[in-house]
Amino acid sequence: MELRIGWLYPKLMSTYGDRGNVICLQKRAQWRGFDVTLVPLDRQSEAAQFATVDLIVGGGAQDRQQEIVMRDLQGAKAIALKEKLDTGTPGVFTCGSPQLLGKYYEPALGQRIEGLGVLDLETKHPGLEAPRCIGNVVFEITASPLAEDLQAQLGEPPIVIGFENHGGRTYLGNVAPLGKVIQGYGNNGQDGWEGAFHRHAIATYSHGPLLPKNPFLADWLIQKALQEKYQTAISLAPLDNTTATQARKAMFERLELSSRVKTA
Amino acid sequence: MNIFDQIRLGLAVGIAKSVTAFVKALKLGAASVLPGEISRRIHPRLLPLLFEQVKSGVILIVGTNGKTTTSLLLRTILENQGYRVTHNATGANLINGLITALLADTNLIGKLNRDYAILEVDENILPLILKDCCPRYILGLNLFRDQLDRYGEVDTISFRWQKAISPLPKDTVVVLNADDPTLAYLGQNLPQKVLFFGLNEPDLYLGEIPHAVDSIYCPSCGHLLDYKGVYLSHLGDYHCPSCGFEKSPPLLQSTEWGQILIGVYNKYNTLAAATLAQEIGIERPAIDETIKNFRAAFGRAEELTVDGKHVRILLSKNPVGMNETIRAVNDIQAKGKSSVSLIVLNDRIPDGTDVSWIWDVDTEKLVANGGTIVVSGDRVYDMALRLQYSQDKLSEAAKPLNLIIQENLEEAISTALTHTPPQETLHILPTYSAMLEVRQFLTGRKIL
Numbered sequence: 121m122e123l124r125i126g127w128l129y130p131k132l133m134s135t136y137g138d139r140g141n142v143i144c145l146q147k148r149a150q151w152r153g154f155d156v157t158l159v160p161l162d163r164q165s166e167a168a169q170f171a172t173v174d175l176i177v178g179g180g181a182q183d184r185q186q187e188i189v190m191r192d193l194q195g196a197k198a199i200a201l202k203e204k205l206d207t208g209t210p211g212v213f214t215c216g217s218p219q220l221l222g223k224y225y226e227p228a229l230g231q232r233i234e235g236l237g238v239l240d241l242e243t244k245h246p247g248l249e250a251p252r253c254i255g256n257v258v259f260e261i262t263a264s265p266l267a268e269d270l271q272a273q274l275g276e277p278p279i280v281i282g283f284e285n286h287g288g289r290t291y292l293g294n295v296a297p298l299g300k301v302i303q304g305y306g307n308n309g310q311d312g313w314e315g316a317f318h319r320h321a322i323a324t325y326s327h328g329p330l331l332p333k334n335p336f337l338a339d340w341l342i343q344k345a346l347q348e349k350y351q352t353a354i355s356l357a358p359l360d361n362t363t364a365t366q367a368r369k370a371m372f373e374r375l376e377l378s379s380r381v382k383t384a
Numbered sequence: 385m386n387i388f389d390q391i392r393l394g395l396a397v398g399i400a401k402s403v404t405a406f407v408k409a410l411k412l413g414a415a416s417v418l419p420g421e422i423s424r425r426i427h428p429r430l431l432p433l434l435f436e437q438v439k440s441g442v443i444l445i446v447g448t449n450g451k452t453t454t455s456l457l458l459r460t461i462l463e464n465q466g467y468r469v470t471h472n473a474t475g476a477n478l479i480n481g482l483i484t485a486l487l488a489d490t491n492l493i494g495k496l497n498r499d500y501a502i503l504e505v506d507e508n509i510l511p512l513i514l515k516d517c518c519p520r521y522i523l524g525l526n527l528f529r530d531q532l533d534r535y536g537e538v539d540t541i542s543f544r545w546q547k548a549i550s551p552l553p554k555d556t557v558v559v560l561n562a563d564d565p566t567l568a569y570l571g572q573n574l575p576q577k578v579l580f581f582g583l584n585e586p587d588l589y590l591g592e593i594p595h596a597v598d599s600i601y602c603p604s605c606g607h608l609l610d611y612k613g614v615y616l617s618h619l620g621d622y623h624c625p626s627c628g629f630e631k632s633p634p635l636l637q638s639t640e641w642g643q644i645l646i647g648v649y650n651k652y653n654t655l656a657a658a659t660l661a662q663e664i665g666i667e668r669p670a671i672d673e674t675i676k677n678f679r680a681a682f683g684r685a686e687e688l689t690v691d692g693k694h695v696r697i698l699l700s701k702n703p704v705g706m707n708e709t710i711r712a713v714n715d716i717q718a719k720g721k722s723s724v725s726l727i728v729l730n731d732r733i734p735d736g737t738d739v740s741w742i743w744d745v746d747t748e749k750l751v752a753n754g755g756t757i758v759v760s761g762d763r764v765y766d767m768a769l770r771l772q773y774s775q776d777k778l779s780e781a782a783k784p785l786n787l788i789i790q791e792n793l794e795e796a797i798s799t800a801l802t803h804t805p806p807q808e809t810l811h812i813l814p815t816y817s818a819m820l821e822v823r824q825f826l827t828g829r830k831i832l
Binding site: 130131134135136137138139140143144147150151182183185188254255283285327328329332333359360363364366367370 | 601742763766772775776
């Protein structure tokens with residue numbers, strides 16, 4: 121079986137180790153014997169390329185790069201990406217890319233940037249003086265059916281651990297949040313929600329190396345991608361997650377959350 | 385300086401010196417920041433007054449990587465000529481650190497009897513300093529992505545530099561890296577005298593542009609830059625096919641110069657210091673002599689002998705820096721002179737609290753050589769995870785790499801030393817605070 125991973129603008133949208141998600145998906149598929157092809161979805165790509173991928177990964181960009189992306193991701197490409205996500209192609213969008221999928225982003229300075237409108241969410245920057253939301257973030261996945269799938273697999277509530285660093289504050293409309301914040305700011309530091317979930321797409325402020333430390337998310341994405349592609353039930357061989365578990369445990373201990381969360 | 389300034393300066397200096405003595409006497413630390421903080425409250429214009437007293441002028445060194453090594457080389461060149469030089473050698477590069485370093489060399493009434501002051505300056509506070517201080521020289525080494533949890537973006541920083549440098553006196557001399565498009569563009573748009581340094585050695589081109597790259601877009605028009613080749617990160621030989629922006633010619637021919645230490649990045653540091661030293665008026669033979677006899681700053685390709693084993697510490701604090709240290713280690717591994725590395729990842733304030741950057745490092749290149757890698761530090765498991773994902777196979781049997789995870793740093797060092805064969809070099813790649821800890825264990829003394 122072959123897994124084709126579409127990587128949105130690898131050169132432009134890779135600010136905070138966002139490549140970590142791509143590496144994690146690629147290696148976990150390869151280690152299980154699947155063939156993996158990385159397909160860059162960038163300025164050189166035709167819109168038709170979008171239809172050929174089974175899984176989509178997006179990271180964060182600096183302002184100038186984000187502008188270039190927004191100028192390029194219009195028309196046929198925008199329609200193709202929206203079509204993929206609406207019809208259930210799995211995706212993981214971290215850091216700045218959820219803003220891109222939302223309705224619009226209002227920066228601290230300058231004009232409102234229109235998003236693709238795949239996710240019903242809005243992002244506003246409260247001004248240059250407002251502190252950025254920076255730090256380790258921990259949240260429990262609540263989005264259905266993702267939460268139920270993971271709970272069944274893990275035997276306990278799925279807890280995600282990551283790092284957030286964003287100036288913009290995101291407010292959800294008619295879209296499910298990805299999870300509930302246990303530690304950190306989340307979407308806006310007020311309503312307690314983090315990220316968004318649509319069909320099989322995960323959007324979160326937790327950047328780059330989200331998947332290596334939350335391998336159950338990576339496996340869920342791989343499984344869904346192959347099931348959608350081959351239209352058959354896929355069961356993944358288990359991998360040794362000892363190091364990821366140790367990394368999670370160490371951070372839970374530091375954040376004094378060990379009593380509240382198990383460390384599978 | 386008027387009499388009022390003189391009295392307040394004397395008071396500020398007196399108190400700062402007392403604080404330093406107090407802190408040192410009680411062994412509270414090295415007093416590299418606090419005296420500056422206190423004295424600045426007594427005299428807000430303290431820094432510009434200190435700048436004015438440096439006889440031949442202040443040299444500011446800015447850039448993401450290489451400040452400490454370049455400063456040390458330039459300082460040694462100057463001192464070998466008999467000049468008296470002040471330098472914030474502890475690496476405290478925010479305003480209070482600069483003041484503290486200058487105050488340490490003043491007499492009791494605040495008179496500073498020095499020919500030059502070499503000040504390493506954090507890239508983000510350069511504009512703040514230039515508001516009321518006049519350096520004689522500014523040396524800009526490079527701008528890479530570093531500690532985004534604290535700072536903004538590379539573009540924003542260079543824009544702020546340009547706004548801050550442009551109003552300075554016309555006789556200020558600015559030395560910049562021609563191979564860094566952002567800095568070349570900055571230099572081409574300054575009214576001051578600008579000298580460039582850079583490489584002209586296609587033999588050193590990398591096979592491809594590394595992933596951890598920031599500016600491959602034309603700083604002038606935003607078009608994708610066309611690279612003939614890259615030397616490291618986004619430093620290379622480039623031009624813009626759209627607006628014609630191109631690399632400025634370096635003053636020195638890099639092939640005609642030796643280099644300090646190891647690694648391509650130290651070629652840049654050497655050329656940067658040499659270009660500025662020549663501008664100051666120092667003769668070539670004297671510069672060459674200093675380059676030849678140069679000894680590393682602490683932790684920057686510094687070499688030690690521990691328990692009869694040869695150890696080299698290569699500070700690795702951001703993706704570009706670590707890619708380059710891995711490249712240097714690879715060269716040595718290829719010659720069969722090293723097979724063991726120790727990576728120490730901390731996430732304290734001076735390291736940056738976000739360790740995501742390790743996923744932008746091409747650790748695959750270190751792992752591909754096999755051998756033994758020991759990992760430690762506050763975020764030991766994050767680093768171990770990065771290395772595991774750098775391997776083609778997960779199963780134990782298929783691994784060419786011997787990966788050893790040790791939380792305790794002292795034990796990790798000891799393990800790494802034990803695994804190092806007698807004729808080989810152990811390479812230690814630590815983040816900043818980890819480097820200080822490693823040195824403390826290896827040398828048995830605290831440096832900061």
